[in-house]
Amino acid sequence: MPIASRLIPPLFICLAALASASALAQQALPTEVETALARAKVSRDTVTLLVADADGVRPPRLAWRTQVPVNPASMMKLVTTYAALDLLGPAYSWNTPVYVEGPVSNGVLNGNLYIKGQGDPKLVLERVWLMLRHVQGLGITTVSGDIVIDRSAFENTVENDPSAFDGEPLRPYNASPDALLINFKSVNMTFAPDRAGQIARVSYEPPLASVAMPATVPLVPGECGDWRTALKTDFSDVNRIRFNGGFPATCGEKSWAVAYGDPRTYSLRALGGMWAEMGGRVGGQMREGRVPAGLKPAFEFSSPPLAEVIRDINKYSNNVMAQQVFLTIGLTQKNRGTFEASRSALGQWWRDRIGTGEAQPVFENGSGLSRDERISAAAMGKMLQVAWRSPVMPELMSSLPASGVDGTLKKRALRSGGAAHLKTGTLRDASGVAGYVHGASGRRYVLVAIANGENAVATRAAFDALVDWAAQDN
Numbered sequence: 001m002p003i004a005s006r007l008i009p010p011l012f013i014c015l016a017a018l019a020s021a022s023a024l025a026q027q028a029l030p031t032e033v034e035t036a037l038a039r040a041k042v043s044r045d046t047v048t049l050l051v052a053d054a055d056g057v058r059p060p061r062l063a064w065r066t067q068v069p070v071n072p073a074s075m076m077k078l079v080t081t082y083a084a085l086d087l088l089g090p091a092y093s094w095n096t097p098v099y100v101e102g103p104v105s106n107g108v109l110n111g112n113l114y115i116k117g118q119g120d121p122k123l124v125l126e127r128v129w130l131m132l133r134h135v136q137g138l139g140i141t142t143v144s145g146d147i148v149i150d151r152s153a154f155e156n157t158v159e160n161d162p163s164a165f166d167g168e169p170l171r172p173y174n175a176s177p178d179a180l181l182i183n184f185k186s187v188n189m190t191f192a193p194d195r196a197g198q199i200a201r202v203s204y205e206p207p208l209a210s211v212a213m214p215a216t217v218p219l220v221p222g223e224c225g226d227w228r229t230a231l232k233t234d235f236s237d238v239n240r241i242r243f244n245g246g247f248p249a250t251c252g253e254k255s256w257a258v259a260y261g262d263p264r265t266y267s268l269r270a271l272g273g274m275w276a277e278m279g280g281r282v283g284g285q286m287r288e289g290r291v292p293a294g295l296k297p298a299f300e301f302s303s304p305p306l307a308e309v310i311r312d313i314n315k316y317s318n319n320v321m322a323q324q325v326f327l328t329i330g331l332t333q334k335n336r337g338t339f340e341a342s343r344s345a346l347g348q349w350w351r352d353r354i355g356t357g358e359a360q361p362v363f364e365n366g367s368g369l370s371r372d373e374r375i376s377a378a379a380m381g382k383m384l385q386v387a388w389r390s391p392v393m394p395e396l397m398s399s400l401p402a403s404g405v406d407g408t409l410k411k412r413a414l415r416s417g418g419a420a421h422l423k424t425g426t427l428r429d430a431s432g433v434a435g436y437v438h439g440a441s442g443r444r445y446v447l448v449a450i451a452n453g454e455n456a457v458a459t460r461a462a463f464d465a466l467v468d469w470a471a472q473d474n
Helices: 008-024 031-039 073-088 125-137 227-231 263-277 306-316 319-334 339-354 377-388 393-399 456-471
Strands: 047-053 062-064 095-101 112-116 147-150 186-194 199-205 216-220 254-259 286-288 299-302 419-427 430-438 444-452
Touching: 031 456, 047 377, 047 456, 073 306, 073 319, 073 339, 073 377, 073 393, 073 419, 073 430, 073 444, 095 125, 125 263, 125 299, 147 263, 186 216, 263 286, 306 319, 306 393, 319 339, 339 377, 377 393, 377 430, 377 444, 419 444, 419 456, 430 456, 444 456
Parallel strands: 112 147, 147 286
Antiparallel strands: 047 062, 047 444, 095 112, 095 299, 186 199, 186 254, 199 216, 419 430, 430 444
């Protein structure tokens, strides 16, 4: 039986419940929400609000401008991660095959080593080390030929300009997706002051091949304050990191993660640096290429399961991991690792699984790091209701930040003492929360609260008040 036909009854209930939202379009907002909006000088006409039963059988408790398409910022990750859970399953994992071309003798691979990226969102340094250690476990310490990376699974994604979104190319959140995404294309620099030597020792993770990285920086007087500015770091030369200032002596140990200035070569440099640090040698080059046809992998390095990956995405709002998952949907459903294929696959999934009663979302990259993505509160609420009845509801719920407990909500406990699992989202002109609220009566509610406009970030107190109001339902 087709998916759509199996879901007609529950979807019909959702439609009936949320359709009544238009009748409530002029209802008064909760007093505490109105007060907080007024205090923040935010017009009620710039926000969209929905509080409805998770099971979708009663009229919404609150519905305000719910049909208006808005930019959801990182709340779009809810759609991407639920779609992935529904289409791929919570146990889905990414395999990174490693190929050995040639015989191995006395620790030497007499040929090339190939690593084919297939979209693993979590190839962090610890896991890359394990993968390379597996290579050494095959008896290989020297590759006489080349180490070749094949990133062809995702098409035309690694050329994206990391400064295009907001002019901040060195911010790790602007990293572009990549079939072989290593450590989010970032370098973590740790500064440890040595007052006796009047220097701070600098360590780098990962070491990057052919990049000069100074081991020390002078200590300077003054308050710790804006210590990053005091370093006067120069990243203009991708082959050399320079510190033209110093590290304040009053600081303790500090760490700073930056996106590498040449993202196209990052994976090669990171692999080369780590391989050398592990005692490995390469007789040829580190280069890009394709795995030869017919060559069988020596082994496949598996990622953590999707259920674990989406916890990182939603708890900490990881943009590039969300885009990796988004592209994986296109790759698995349409056999193409492109944003266009993923948008088509997500659109088809939405029609089949969520229905056509609300306007379909506008997808760009599935992470919310976008000026063009759009969804209405009614559509987001309907999806959350469908997800509530889904077999993968526990995995989706547990991936969301818990109020006052962890993730992006760790410092946002409810005044009422209630509990909520909500995805947050913030851009320059968009802010909000969406997810599930646990009512004092024992009922569960879907809640969507989104503001768009110049003062959107000022709505935090109002949306916190709305979550408290939703929780106090007895």
